[in-house]
Amino acid sequence: MAGRKETVSDDEILRLFLESPDPFLVTNEIADxxxxxxxxxRKRLYSLAEEGYIEFKKAGNSPAWWLTDAGREFLETGSSALPIGIVERELRAAVVATMLLAIVAGVLVELAPI
Structure with a gap:
């Protein structure tokens, strides 16, 4: 069968950055x-960026991508733990949802007939 492997893991993509002598890579280098x-x-790279394992900056027509500390930690530990920024965002969302639920419950208690 010609072409690329059926699946390429996040680990394999991140290792390209770790093993590269360059501080960043561009999309076509990674694709090749x-x-x-x-x-x-690009789809896989944006997904890894959303997870916090790589970052990018537009450089002309193509983003320049580099490995983050969270990406290095993922490779070193094999841990898929979420980067702290994602954890903080999810925690804030949970707190807001809990507060809204408490407000709604309080309003319902006040409206309930005795």
Whole structure:
């Protein structure tokens, strides 16, 4: 079967950054190394960026991508623990939801006939 492997893990993508002598990579370099199309590589890279494992900055027409501390930790420990920024965001959302639920419950108690 020609072409790239059926699946490429996040670990394999992140290792490209770790093993590269360059401080950053551009999309087409990553796509070429993985056997992906530029579009396919870009989708995976944006997903890894959302998870906090890599970051990017637009450099001309193509983003420049680099490995974050969370990405290095993921590779070192094999842990898929969420980066702290994502944990904080989810925790804030849970607190807000709990507060709203408490407010709604309080209003319902006040409206309930005795």
């Amino acid at each position: 190394q993985l056997g992906f199309s530029n579009t396919g590589a």
